[in-house]
Amino acid sequence: MNKIVIKLTLSIFAFGITNLVYGQDVDKKVLNWYNGSGTGMQTEKAYKKLKKRKSSTVVVAIIDSGMDIEHEDLKGKIWVNEDEIAGNGIDDDNNGYIDDVHGWNFLGNANGENANDIRLEMTRIYADLDKKYGSTPVTINSEEESAEYELYLEVKEEIESTRSYAEMVLGIVEQRMATADEATKAQLLRAKDHFETQLNVHYNPDFDGRAVVGDDPNDFTDVKYGNNDVEGPDAFHGTHVGGIVGAVRGNELGGDGVANDVKLMSIRAVPNGDEFDKDIALAIRYAVDNGASIINMSFGKAYSPHAMEVYEAFKYADSKGVLLVHAAGNDNKNIDEEPNYPTSMYEFQDKKLDHFLTIGASTRFPSEVKNIDVEAKAKGNAEKLAKLREKNQFAGNDLSADFSNYGKKGVDVFAPGLEIYNTVPQSDYAAIQGTSMACPMVAGAAAMLKSYFPEMSMKEIKDVLLSSSTKYVGESVVMPGGKSYDPNKASETIDFGNLSVTGGVINLYNAVNACLELEKAKAK
Secondary structure, eight states, X not given: OOOOEXXXXXXXXXXXXXXXXXXSSOOTTTTTGGGSSXXXXXXXXXXXXXXXXXXXXXXXXXEESOOOTTOGGGXXXXXXXXXXXXXXXXXXXXXXXXXXXXXXXXXXXXXXXXXXXXXXXXXXXXXXXXXXXXXXSXXXXXXXXHHHHHHHHHHHHHHHHHHHHHHHHHHHXXXXXXXXXXHHXXXXXXXXXXXXXXXXXXXXXXXXXXXXXXXXXXXXXXXXXXXXXXXXXXXHHHHHHHHHHHOOTTSSSSSOOXXXXXXXXXXXXXXXXXXOHHHHHHHHHHHHHTTOSEEEEOOOBSOOTTHHHHHHHHHHHHHTTOEEEEEOOSXXXXXXXXXXXXXXXXXXXXXXXXXXXXXXXXXXXXGGGXXXXXXXXXXXXXXXXXXXXXXXXXXXXXXXXXXXXXXXXXXXXXXXXXSEEEEETTTEEEEEOSHHXXXXXXXXHHHHHHHHOTTSOHHHXXXXXXXXXXXXXXXXXXXXXXXXXXXXXXXXXXXXXXXSSSOEEOOHHHXXXXXXXXXXXXXX
16 A cells, blocks of 8 residues: 655745645654653653553544544554444444444534534634624624624734735746646645635635534534444544554554554544634533543644633643643734633633643754854854754754744643655555644653552543653743744744743653652542
8 A cells, every 4th residue: 555645845936835745655753752761751751661561552542633543553442432333323322422432523413424614713702703893883782892803803904914915825826726736826826826715615615615514503502413334535634643642653644643542533523624613612521421531632723702601611621630632723922912712711710720721832953052043153153053043944943843832821831843744645644744743742641650550540640741741941042933934043942941831842751750759649
């Protein structure tokens, strides 16, 4: 079988679309780097430490785009609801979901139809508010309406400017395609698809991709919807995330999962577009009620109109001791100042939940090379600087991934998220990147610890993962979004300790040692 590696590089077209490079074989430097030494999580070393110890199975819920549960590298790793009889059309376990053998799909209907292409939340907000404020004159009768109108103007401006830009770029792309060679034409076609999706779906106020589901997404009492198709029409993202957590280890297929003794519960709630708050809230409750110890949340958006309902679901998980692991986001922004929803700290919260982690993305490149740009420029050697930048332009060139969001308060810790080779649908594999990949690294690390230390609470495991992370406080690194490609201009740098609460990167070997010490202390 032909296994294609899809590598999303950091080479950006002038018109703003990430370039895709295809290859037949994964770079050996990339394969399983995240489980190795150096800037990896020291996973292999951690397993060697525990080789004489037995493990117990841990259930991890993957709330995502769906999962290819028949993937060759996920055999034996898919959660099975033992109280449900497959295919009989009956809710055997009385949990409210018919034939939910491997999880649930909140983006479908009882006829087996599925929603996938969905507007962004800001577009949904705009479409609703435009009915009220789209005509003139506008009358404001209260402080609530004043805030609502300001929100309307905010999303209206962003939608109109994005649509205008997309239309302009599409014209450029079509012109270039006429004279492009085959390789360039393939890249331009992907750019064309990207911007057409922006125009026709994500930023299109008139598009309602959810209609097929048949529910009211603003009514949290309307819960009788969805189906048991846990793969759905596009499980690329969710399958990759699930594989990072629990792909079969040591079978020489793709990359190894972080956790060995794990079952993956697939909950489809993330479309091609922004997720709905109601789906996420119900997905959290489903995962908790059906035995998940850890919930992976590799999704996020800029607006959350039903934030309180999502938070109430988080509080429910927290009360049950279930660990919530969330991706920080890929906008290279400070989420202490610009929230990425869901968040660990809403405005109405008085304190953080005990079982919530937000994860930034680190790279495989050692911190020792972090200042090559600045050092070369200081020596006045522009030619050397240009060569160094050319050599590292696709690598992120530092410990913190260039795309990663960060925050001294909002991001707890970093984990590998660049060039992560793992499962994608149809028993294929891909190397991709994002905090979406860093998030399941931590979910997998927590599952691995829980499987070998079942008496430890998830709160204790969370605290161990943070305290045992490899600290880079005081290390000057290229700031996410601050990398320079100008040979005469240095990249912007920042203390890695200011990118997260811990200033660290997950280290499973350290975490295992910490768990062993805690275990000894409890035994005294």
